[in-house]
Amino acid sequence: MKIGRRPLFFLAVAAISSALVPPTPPEFRWVNLAAAGLALFWAVLLAIEEVIARREGALPPGVVEPSDVFRDERAEREEGRSQPTPFGGPPPPP
């Protein structure tokens, strides 16, 4: 079964967090373990979501595209006045 890029990305994050456990001081190792656990959790959930979506040929029922729910109309009206910041989203379409 082919796994999508997002679950693999989270698996990589979990692997990096786990790999950092040995050099981390013992009192902070819980941070690595919590991060690895959380990344693994999201990797599994995202993989399940992809499998469901692929089986049904669409997003699972009840799932709404976030960009639709949180579309910020006020900001969109003023979109003409935008320019990128060092960490902003992709630039607006021309």
Place this chain on the structure above:
Amino acid sequence: MDIAVVFIIAVALGFDFFNGFHDAANSIATVVSTRVLTPRLAVAWAAFFNFAAFIIFGTAVADTIAKDVVNQDVLSNGVIFAGLIGAIAWDILTWYAGLPTSSSHALVGGMAGAAVASSGWASLIGSGLQTIAVFIVLSPIVGFLLGFSIMVGVFWIFHRYRNVNALNKGFRRMQLVSAAAFSLGHGANDAQKTMGIILALLIANSIVPPDSDVPLWVVLSAHTAIGVGTLFGGWRIVHTMGSKITKLHPVQGMSAEMAAAITLFFTSHAGIPVSTTHTITGAIVGTGTTQRLSAVRWGVAGRVVWAWILTIPGAFIVAWLAYLPIRVFG
């Protein structure tokens, strides 16, 4: 107090001022881009909470910088000055090259380089440097995971809610809280690094005992310097960018700032100096990943990784070189 000590304190506070100046964009960009606050109000808001951080957080990060990077018996005016010069020069070099460098890591690398030039590798404290090195990688990862988790949590809670305008209004108000929280975290973690340098200087000159806490005047002056730096840096952004900042959804800005703030609160409390820029970058990547991986500007993320790799060795070498004339003529 010796004139040399006063001069080095002024240089350290100058470094703190430019830290606030440089990082002002991180604190105010999302509230300005989502039109929650006007640029003027956003700058004042961030500067106030940068300063107010001293009331809430202790000085654990300052203690780490002063006592856990370099052995105290090798600290001298020359070592601290060369360390600062290394950090400042590296910051300017990378700013010119367009690398998103971390002033915090540059400071650690600079102190280490100057100490090695003065007294050899044995002057470094391995355990302290190891903790800092691990959290260079871990803090953006934690920011990323928290940013993603908060965004997904918000989606789960509100995905059936259809009154989008009311929802966005609520998130806009929440952004005031999240921007304040991020500014608090920024002020706490970054101002304390300068406090650590000044504390090390005071210990090296026997002005305070080696086990001393950070004096209140040092705390206040460091927070004032970073707050004023934010104020001036923000004004520069107002003048050069105005309101022409990339559109972000209020929910994304709020989630990213909350995720970064939580990470900075933890690291400030635990006494771990981390990069606030890298932490907020990780959190923004996390919120972007909820849509799709291609929604993230991976070029920026890649440059952060380069900054991870280069900053400490780069500042180390510059500070090492800066110490050589001090050793010859000092």
